[in-house]
Amino acid sequence: MNSPLVPLGRPRAERADAARNRAHLLTTAREMMAELGVEKVTMDGLAERAGLGKGTVYRRFGTRAGIFHALLDDDEHVFQEQVLSGPPPLGPGAEPIARLIAYGRARTAYLADHLAIVRASLDRNKPVPAGAGATLTRMHLRLLLRLARPDATDIDVDALALQLTAALEGPFMLYLSAPRPEEFAGTPVADRLGDSWQTLVESVCRT
């Protein structure tokens, strides 16, 4: 018989060699990034250095942005974990407003730390920054806004969440020029944006 009636919940697991290659490509990409800078990580170069064909690279990651997206994924996951089930005020348990502020600060720091990769993971063809970060931010802000202003029937939570998402992530994605990636992490700029975020949230949530 066909052993399991529902043999494969999903298409089937990734083949072992494929998984190996994915890991290897990611490692190689990180090396190249460290050595040459983000700009110099090309698909051809990566494939060659990894000793694989270009087709393979594309099969695994789809696009150049996809590689950086994958690179981000681990860290993004850790971040998400802390938001969803870490200690307050970032995680659950604190007042919504405190959580909003904490989220903004944490996200600001995260973006500052990952600036180069985040930029590289933007795909100029697809408008929406692929899966990860922005969507999480938007969902989370919407949730917290609703909690913070449960009464407010007058405000458009979806639109506001979208705008605050942009306010939080936009400066890094669009408006701050960063010749040297390390220029933001741990510098006043990130702090100022964090402080300013707090002011913004406090204003918006004042009843």
Added chain:
Amino acid sequence: MNSPLVPLGRPRAERADAARNRAHLLTTAREMMAELGVEKVTMDGLAERAGLGKGTVYRRFGTRAGIFHALLDDDEHVFQEQVLSGPPPLGPGAEPIARLIAYGRARTAYLADHLAIVRASLDRNKPVPAGAGATLTRMHLRLLLRLARPDATDIDVDALALQLTAALEGPFMLYLSAPRPEEFAGTPVADRLGDSWQTLVESVCRT
């Protein structure tokens, strides 16, 4: 003698043939955009259709994004004019808060109208959206914020202006997917963002 000691305040005016070619290229670009969509406007294609060399296109516009930037320029100029010397509340003469709200609504409408071109004018290499829009927005918001909250020594006007700029323009640049450009102009989405902007500004400027 060399007639004028400071013969030319600027490098010298654009040569007549160059100006003609620029205009022709812009016209052709508009045609191609209307006919084929933004994506299909390639540098080679544009040059060929205009009956000019690729080199010429590059000399005139520098980069692909530069073309769309130029296409935007006229409208951007009109917009700027209205902000700097049009009738209130968009132009000078109204209360700062009213002007902030009016600016946001006008800018939202503008971006919705020009979505496709604005997107195309983003240069994935240069982080800062080239000259025009964003900088104007940022400057203007900063100015108005200072006027609206002259007392506030506690808030970081620069950072806040940056975040509000992102809140205003970010949704169009990054987060709204627009398979059909006309989907936004004049639809609830733009209105909702405009309304939401008003709420945001009112919150931030409440003393």
Added chain:
DNA sequence: AATAGAAGCGGGGTGAAGTCCGTTTATGCT
């Protein structure tokens, strides 16, 4: 009107992203 020299022009060249498709290989079944 002639002229010098700056500004403009053209199109072949380069590097990188992304596609295609014939070949190879892992995997689950017998």
Added chain:
DNA sequence: AGCATAAACGGACTTCACCCCGCTTCTATT
């Protein structure tokens, strides 16, 4: 172990943005 098959692989190919540089044309000057 042997086999069938879907998945993975590789690398040539296409397309596109952008560069380079020798040649041409405009325009200010005399």
